Amino acid sequence: MSDQLLWFASRGSGIVSLLLLTTVTVLGLTSMVRWQRPTWPRFLTNDLHANLALLSVVFVGVHVTSAILDPFTNLGIYAATIPFASSYRPLWVGLGVISVYLFVALIITSLVRERLGQRAWRLVHWVAYAGWPLAVVHSMGSGSDAFAPWMMGIEALCIGVVALALIWRVAAGRTNREQLPAVVGASRRVHAPYADGDHR
Amino acid sequence: MKRTVERTVGLLVVDPIVCDGHGLCAELLPELIEIDDWGYPILRSAAVPRELAAYARRAVAACPVLALKLTPTE
Amino acid sequence: MTFEARLLAGPAFGAGMEPYAAHRARLGQLPPPRPELIDTLVASGLLGRGGAGFPVGRKWQAVESRSQADARILVNGAEAEPLSAKDRALMHSRPHLVLDGALLAAGVLGAREIVLYVGARHIDARRSLQRAIAERGRLRVPVRIVLAPDAYVAGEESAAVHFVNAGDARPTVTPPRPFESGIDGSPTLVQNVESLVHVALIARGGDAWYRSLGRGETRGTALVTVSGAPYGGVREIELGTRVGEVAAVSGVAPGSAHAVLLGGYFGRWLTREQAWAVPLDPQALRAAGATFGAGVISFLPADQCGVAATATVLEYMAAQSAAQCGPCVFGLRSIADTTMALATNSAVVHDLDRLERWTGQINGRGACRHPDGAVAMLMSAMAAFGPDFASHARGRGCEVAAALRPAA
Numbered sequence: 143m144s145d146q147l148l149w150f151a152s153r154g155s156g157i158v159s160l161l162l163l164t165t166v167t168v169l170g171l172t173s174m175v176r177w178q179r180p181t182w183p184r185f186l187t188n189d190l191h192a193n194l195a196l197l198s199v200v201f202v203g204v205h206v207t208s209a210i211l212d213p214f215t216n217l218g219i220y221a222a223t224i225p226f227a228s229s230y231r232p233l234w235v236g237l238g239v240i241s242v243y244l245f246v247a248l249i250i251t252s253l254v255r256e257r258l259g260q261r262a263w264r265l266v267h268w269v270a271y272a273g274w275p276l277a278v279v280h281s282m283g284s285g286s287d288a289f290a291p292w293m294m295g296i297e298a299l300c301i302g303v304v305a306l307a308l309i310w311r312v313a314a315g316r317t318n319r320e321q322l323p324a325v326v327g328a329s330r331r332v333h334a335p336y337a338d339g340d341h342r
Numbered sequence: 343m344k345r346t347v348e349r350t351v352g353l354l355v356v357d358p359i360v361c362d363g364h365g366l367c368a369e370l371l372p373e374l375i376e377i378d379d380w381g382y383p384i385l386r387s388a389a390v391p392r393e394l395a396a397y398a399r400r401a402v403a404a405c406p407v408l409a410l411k412l413t414p415t416e
Numbered sequence: 417m418t419f420e421a422r423l424l425a426g427p428a429f430g431a432g433m434e435p436y437a438a439h440r441a442r443l444g445q446l447p448p449p450r451p452e453l454i455d456t457l458v459a460s461g462l463l464g465r466g467g468a469g470f471p472v473g474r475k476w477q478a479v480e481s482r483s484q485a486d487a488r489i490l491v492n493g494a495e496a497e498p499l500s501a502k503d504r505a506l507m508h509s510r511p512h513l514v515l516d517g518a519l520l521a522a523g524v525l526g527a528r529e530i531v532l533y534v535g536a537r538h539i540d541a542r543r544s545l546q547r548a549i550a551e552r553g554r555l556r557v558p559v560r561i562v563l564a565p566d567a568y569v570a571g572e573e574s575a576a577v578h579f580v581n582a583g584d585a586r587p588t589v590t591p592p593r594p595f596e597s598g599i600d601g602s603p604t605l606v607q608n609v610e611s612l613v614h615v616a617l618i619a620r621g622g623d624a625w626y627r628s629l630g631r632g633e634t635r636g637t638a639l640v641t642v643s644g645a646p647y648g649g650v651r652e653i654e655l656g657t658r659v660g661e662v663a664a665v666s667g668v669a670p671g672s673a674h675a676v677l678l679g680g681y682f683g684r685w686l687t688r689e690q691a692w693a694v695p696l697d698p699q700a701l702r703a704a705g706a707t708f709g710a711g712v713i714s715f716l717p718a719d720q721c722g723v724a725a726t727a728t729v730l731e732y733m734a735a736q737s738a739a740q741c742g743p744c745v746f747g748l749r750s751i752a753d754t755t756m757a758l759a760t761n762s763a764v765v766h767d768l769d770r771l772e773r774w775t776g777q778i779n780g781r782g783a784c785r786h787p788d789g790a791v792a793m794l795m796s797a798m799a800a801f802g803p804d805f806a807s808h809a810r811g812r813g814c815e816v817a818a819a820l821r822p823a824a
Binding site for chain 1: 498499643644677679714725728729731732734735737739740742745746749752
Binding site: 173176183184185188189255256259260309317319 | 360362363364365366369370381402403404406407408
């Protein structure tokens with residue numbers, strides 16, 4: 143029974159992690175769109191994004207720990223920490239390991255963002271966009287439930303929601319900063335008014 | 343005059359070049375920051391009283407581009 | 417208005433540069449740079465002529481106290497203010513005086529190099545400076561010419577430093593200011609061309625000589641650029657000369673100009689009634705709600721609408737924003753569009769209130785003073801042309817015959 147418990151814990155926490163990370167990704171994209179309503183201020187999107195990311199660390203931690211401890215899977219520390227070192231489905235598990243590292247980098251840099259500086263933080267955030275797709279692929283390849291209908295439904299939901307958010311982000315167009323030169327450039331008057339004489 | 347200085351924790355400054363008008367600072371610190379007609383923050387008062395120190399720090403941390411800074415008064 | 421010319425003394429301007437031999441014959445050898453020169457400049461009360469009017473001696477003190485033999489001199493000859501022509505006139509016809517001032521600064525402040533930041537369009541000025549440098553032969557401090565891009569804000573001091581450092585002529589957030597950290601991070605003196613010419617003359621004549629001319633509190637002479645008049649152009653005046661005197665000498669017939677823009681596009685409008693008696697002295701001008709600025713005196717002909725003139729200047733200022741700061745980009749755009757709507761009698765109700773509201777919101781919220789200048793110019797226009805703004809707001813134009821046609 144305890145074997146089963148660890149196995150269920152690993153699968154269950156894995157699925158919850160996937161759902162949380164999907165939500166975190168969607169919220170991240172939404173914050174770039176700058177969507178808000180009187181009952182949903184901007185800071186709420188950002189704070190939820192950050193807090194759910196921290197919460198997902200807990201579930202990913204449970205997922206990895208229970209997977210290692212589970213006698214049934216033969217996963218040791220190395221398999222869980224070194225990409226592709228697992229003897230069980232090395233590719234898929236390895237992608238999951240990479241995904242965890244990317245998310246950990248994201249979270250650490252975000253916690254020290256003020257000291258780190260905006261530029262370094264942005265770079266890591268951009269690279270870590272790969273975190274979520276890797277997590278999805280990992281779940282599709284290494285999970286024992288991968289082809290169960292309900293699991294495929296969850297995968298589809300996660301992919302669908304992020305795809306929609308991505309489309310929304312692209313459709314929302316340029317940010318303020320990108321618009322500034324266009325607004326200035328749209329001015330009709332280019333020649334200096336009332337200036338007499340040549341400029342030599 | 344001295345009283346007011348002692349009760350000030352620091353001065354808020356917005357870097358106008360980095361600021362992109364996200365507006366989170368005004369949501370989190372409406373006592374000191376309001377938004378102009380184009381979405382950019384106006385600092386009604388740069389001096390942060392002690393009562394608002396925690397909120398000011400939160401606003402600084404929340405800025406998506408780190409344009410808001412709190413310089414502590416010596 | 418007659419006095420012995422100082423900056424405009426010597427061979428006629430516009431005929432070409434005064435060569436080194438003639439320069440030395442007329443003015444004598446340049447005195448060696450000594451630290452006492454800073455005290456002399458402070459005593460003279462010389463104010464910067466780039467537009468801000470900051471005391472030159474104090475600026476030198478600020479750089480000198482930070483210089484560890486690594487300072488830089490940036491001679492600001494960008495002259496991006498279209499209504500001003502004095503700096504390029506000096507660079508074109510008296511390049512050796514400009515070099516004298518720069519070399520004195522370099523010597524006194526312990527500078528490693530001199531950068532002549534010359535507007536790319538000012539071709540004659542650049543050629544004169546190049547020939548003058550060649551005539552000098554070996555100089556104790558290397559001198560190089562950097563061409564300033566053709567943009568209004570390129571002349572701003574942090575923008576000038578930014579361009580020399582990184583090829584980007586957009587203003588940066590200050591602090592730190594150039595005197596603290598400028599070219600290559602070193603203390604940098606950014607000084608206007610005309611200011612350095614005054615320095616070169618004061619070094620020879622002394623502060624008492626400089627102060628011997630002048631009609632009011634602020635002493636000395638200055639160059640002004642007159643436009644909107646039959647005999648406009650660059651003139652030297654005693655500080656304290658009245659606007660009306662300049663008008664008369666420039667051929668502005670009584671009643672042919674109803675207002676004047678003082679300082680530059682970033683300056684202030686005054687009506688004829690307000691302006692004619694005002695002395696061209698920074699303090700007196702400030703008290704009258706105006707500014708000396710870059711010495712621009714632009715008369716507005718009686719048949720040109722003040723609202724229209726303001727609108728066209730605002731359009732230009734909006735188009736010249738560096739596009740870095742939201743309040744400047746969107747704010748200047750808004751006030752320019754609204755003032756243009758007023759000028760073309762297509763304003764909507766409450767437009768005057770919106771202008772007032774926006775002028776309060778835009779001030780001081782950019783990285784540089786560009787939006788502040790535009791706002792101050794607009795506010796002075798609303799004061800000077802108040803009745804005209806009001807009647808334009810009602811769609812009825814103003815008494816001035818020529819209303820602005822909508823811009824093409």
